[in-house]
Amino acid sequence: MRTLIIQLPPGPAGPATVYPHALVQPERETASVRLQWSASTLLPSADRQTEVLVLLPAACLSWHRVELPPGLHKQASRLQAALQGLLEDRLLDDPAQLHMALQTGWKDLPQPWVGVCQRQWLREHLQALEQVGLQVHRIVPEIAPGKAPLQLLALGDAPSGWLWAAHPERGVWGMPLEPMRTLAERFGLSPQALQSAQLLAESAVVGPITEALGRPAQLMPPGQHWLQAVASDWDLAQFDFRANAQARYLKQGQKGLSALWNSPAWRPTRWALGLLLLSQVLGLNAWAWKTRVNWQAEEQSWARMLKDSFPQTQLVVDAPVQMAREVERLQQNSGQLGPADLEVMLAALGQALPAGTAAPRQWAYQNGQLRLQGFQAGASESSALKTALQARGYLLTPEGEGWLMSVTPAKESTP
Structure with a gap:
């Protein structure tokens, strides 16, 4: 199953707005991202086998941890108001003008993460995509609080690029790459944390970031980190943006089936299912062969009995019926x-x-x-x-x- 990833630009939506996008197949073992840029009217069309995914830039999201009141998961209508009240003192803008989305599985977490972005900005871009016939099935963050201890991503180029950090406890934060000399001191991480973190860098900044942090960076093709965003379980389409929920669930089911059919991780399961089906077919064929052999043996036994009892019988069609008729004829002839x-x-x-x-x-x-x-x-x-x-x-x-x-x-x- 294909996935059309469309990254929203930081600015407002308009006729001349350019959207970075890529068509990928995440289930493949050699999946890669080929970035393209075009206006909304020139974006690729999406068929039934294509999932449309909107990617929110890391610079457009802020991350906050909240402790929700007990029992709030049973009162879904009060959830949005509760989030606005909890985050009111931490936000610079009016909470009513912001869109907030909870981490997947937040009901089972003591302090789930909440992603926050501008509501009107997100709405305008989604409406622009709907006007060109693209129905968004999922909204995911470009970088989200990860499960690894610490991950560093150097994106862009040396003059305008950013270094982003994703941490399960501290969230997501970033700083411009320039000036490189003071990057390590300003980033707020100890030298030991910088040395032990996973460091990925796009080709334009792999050299400068290696020199600035004093450690080698792993080369990452441009946009390759989008695959990590696609593979995450985040979905920011919550509250006011939960439109087309049925279509999203259908795409999730199709995506799961596609992953089961194509993903290397599911290869042992596919082999097991194939062997199970093969064994069932072989078993049914063996059972049918055994039943046919028994039936033929029984027919032959009846035919032998008929010919032994009534030698005048020349053609055997239905031995039990013919034998009953012969017995009835004998009874009539003998007066019984x-x-x-x-x-x-x-x-x-x-x-x-x-x-x-x-x-x-x-x-x-x-x-x-x-x-x-x-x-x-x-x-x-x-x-x-x-x-x-x-x-x-x-x-x-x-x-x-x-x-x-x-x-x-x-x-x-x-x-």
């Missing part, structure tokens, strides 16, 4: 009564009638079927009669105002 004869059926009916139940006043016999009329019996007597006749190989079913007694198919097929 069969289960479908009237005398046998009346005898079975007389034996099956419950004690104290009057016999039917009228009955009619035709082709192995005995119709009973005027049979008065309650539900319990009728049920007892059906059970008794079934044990003798007969069915008793209601027919209009009477009953129909017939030989069961199993009884007819028995040789």
Whole structure:
């Protein structure tokens, strides 16, 4: 699944506003970011297989830790007002003019992080993207408080670049790279922390930042840190910006399926699922083969029995039915009564009638079927009669105002 990442510029939205953007496939092992710049009307279109993700620049966000009152997660309508009250003394602007978003999983954290940015600025850019047909599914920060002890990112070029730090306890902060000589002293980190931190730098500033901090920096292609932002669980589309929530959930599901299908981390799971499906197919085929072999063996056994019992049979089509017909023909030729004869059926009916139940006043016999009329019996007597006749190989079913007694198919097929 493709992801269209659009970074919002710090300035206001307008017809001439240029948006840095990139089309990436984060699930791939060799995923890379190829930065492009264009106006909103020239941005790439997004199909159903594309997730549109808005990236908020690190310079446009401030980070604060809050301790929420107990039970606030049960009162979602009061959450935004509570955040504004908690952060009112820490913000320079009116809280009502700012957009605030909580860290994912904040209900289980004692002091979750809150990202804050200008509400009107964010709204204008989102409206500009919607006007060109781009539905935003997720809003993520360019740099967020990370899980690693400390990460340093040198972005941009030497004259205008910044050095950013992401720390799980201290949040995100940054300073301009110029002047380089005093960067280490002004950044607010001890020499030991600077030496142990993970230092990533884009190609234009890898040399100067290495010289300024006195330690080598790992080269990072421009915009490559966007992949880290995409992989995070942050989503700043909260409160007033929760529009299109259903579309976002759908994209998250599609993204999860795409990751399951393409991500290297899920390769063992894919192999396991494939082996499981293969074993199921092989098992079903083996079961079907065994069933077919048993059925063919049973057919052959019936055919041998038929030919052994009645050698005059030349063609075997349905051995049990042919054998039943031959037995019935022998019984008729020898004068023996069969289960479908009237005398046998009346005898079975007389034996099956419950004690104290009057016999039917009228009955009619035709082709192995005995119709009973005027049979008065309650539900319990009728049920007892059906059970008794079934044990003798007969069915008793209601027919209009009477009953129909017939030989069961199993009884007819028995040789």
